[in-house]
Amino acid sequence: MQILQLEGTEDTPRIFLDKSKNIFEISGRSLPEDAAEFYKPIIQWLSDYAKDPNPSTELIIKLEYFNTASSKLILDVLSKLEEIKNSKVIWYYYEEDEDMKEAGEEFSELVDVPFEYKTY
Amino acid sequence: MALVAYLFKQKPMKYIYEIQKIMSSKNLMLVYEGEFTQEITKSVLSMAERNLETKGEEMTIKRKVFNVMVECLQNICKHADSHDNEHEKEAVFMIGKEDNNYIITSGNFISNDNVESLKEKLDHINSLDKEGLKNLYKELIKNNELSDRGGAGLGFVDIARKSGSKLEYDFERINDNISFFSFKTSIPITKE
Numbered sequence: 001m002q003i004l005q006l007e008g009t010e011d012t013p014r015i016f017l018d019k020s021k022n023i024f025e026i027s028g029r030s031l032p033e034d035a036a037e038f039y040k041p042i043i044q045w046l047s048d049y050a051k052d053p054n055p056s057t058e059l060i061i062k063l064e065y066f067n068t069a070s071s072k073l074i075l076d077v078l079s080k081l082e083e084i085k086n087s088k089v090i091w092y093y094y095e096e097d098e099d100m101k102e103a104g105e106e107f108s109e110l111v112d113v114p115f116e117y118k119t120y
Numbered sequence: 121m122a123l124v125a126y127l128f129k130q131k132p133m134k135y136i137y138e139i140q141k142i143m144s145s146k147n148l149m150l151v152y153e154g155e156f157t158q159e160i161t162k163s164v165l166s167m168a169e170r171n172l173e174t175k176g177e178e179m180t181i182k183r184k185v186f187n188v189m190v191e192c193l194q195n196i197c198k199h200a201d202s203h204d205n206e207h208e209k210e211a212v213f214m215i216g217k218e219d220n221n222y223i224i225t226s227g228n229f230i231s232n233d234n235v236e237s238l239k240e241k242l243d244h245i246n247s248l249d250k251e252g253l254k255n256l257y258k259e260l261i262k263n264n265e266l267s268d269r270g271g272a273g274l275g276f277v278d279i280a281r282k283s284g285s286k287l288e289y290d291f292e293r294i295n296d297n298i299s300f301f302s303f304k305t306s307i308p309i310t311k312e
Contacts, residue, residue, distance in 0.1 A: 033158040067190050068274040
C-alpha cells in the first residue's frame, strides 16, 4: 500500500501514513480554510487501509492548533478507526494545554475507539 | 474616526500621528483593514504570533489568543464571499490589550437578512455555561454538516469556550441592505 506523506505547512499538518512501517501520524497545525479538501485523501487512504489493516493500528495525533473547520474532519478520521480492529488513538498535548487535552477527551466521547493520552 | 477624517482635510499629514496616538492609547498591537483571504489570514496570524512571542506571553494564553484569532479571521473570510460590492468585502481586525485581557475585535459588513439569525446564535451561546457550551460544540461537530456559511456557528462556540468570556457584539445598520457587525472577545491574561 502506498505511503501517504505530506509535509506540514503553516496551516496544514504533517501527515505520515505508512502501513509497512506501521506508523500513522498527524501532527502540527491544522487551520486550512477548506478542511474537507485537505482531509479527503487522508480519509480515502484510511478507508482503503481499513479493508486490510495491520494486526494493530495506533494513530498518533499531535496537534498544536486546529480550527473548527478541521475538527469535523478530525472526527471523520477518528470515525474511520472504528472500522479497524485493534485500533487506538494516541492523543498528544502540550502538558499545560488544557484545551487540547479536553479536545481529545471530547473526541473520545464521540467515537468508539480507545484513546491514550501523552504529554510533550 | 471622524477626527481623523477632519484632520486629514485640515492638515494632510497630521492623520498619521493621530492614528499612531489612537493605536498607542488603545494598546493595539495589530490592526488590519481591507480584504480578507486565507493568505492574508496566515500573514496576520504569523505577525500576531511573533508579537506575542516577543512579549514572552505564556504558552497557554498564546494558544488561546491564536485559536480565537483563527476563528475570527476565517469567519470574516467566509462572509466576505457573500458580498458583491468590493467595498463590502472589506473588514477590520484588531488585537490589543486592555487591563488584564487580550482583546480581539473584528468588524465586517453583513446582509440585513442575516442579522436576526446571527444575533440569535450569539445570544444563545451567551446564555450557556461551560457545560452547555461543551454539549453544543459536540452536537454541532457530530451533525457534521459542512455548511460553508460558518458551520452553524461552531466557530463562535469555540471562541466562547476558549476565551471563557461572553461574546460582545453590535450591529450598526448602514442602509436597507447591509449592517456593520462588530465583534469583540476578551481573553483574560491571568490564569483562573
